[in-house]
Amino acid sequence: MKSLSTTLTLLLLLSLVTSSFLQTSMASSAFCNGKCKVRCSKASVKDRCLKYCGLCCEECHCVPSGTYGNKDECPCYRDKVTDPTKKKPKCP
Template sequence: MAVHKLFIASFLVSLLLLQLAEADQMTLVVGNAGDSSKLPKMDCSRACAARCQLSSRPRLCQRACGTCCARCNCVPPGTSGNLDVCPCYADMTNRGNQRKCP
């Protein structure tokens, strides 16, 4: 009887460990939405220079873009739009509740 209980307990513990390992792997795959710590760092200066190349105020644009890139580790492609590619970048607002990132 004691061997039977030990077998059941070890089986349940192994199932729990398997579930935790699976959940951790899913976090690595899906975790890009808000947590950029698991991704390699992006070259923000190059990405923001490309994003702000047509801006009427390029220094201001690059400063705001650099802040957003550092927080989100993402810059949408192109010189404007494409905000659906990087939701973190698109959702940042300033004090006036206007979009922060160019």
């Protein structure tokens, strides 16, 4: 009986680890990666820019052209904020 519970516990842990890995790897798309590389090419903190650009792209399905500005091309991207009370833009 103890071996069965150990096996079930291991299977449960394995399935949790596998599902979280798959969700992370599927979160980014080639479209977003390419657009965000261009958008963040001149950013001073590229890793942070790529992270937030990728999150915004996945939610909004668009990224404004160029490396800065042009946010009117994508209203969803433009209107994302980190905190509704502070109104700081979330998307680079």
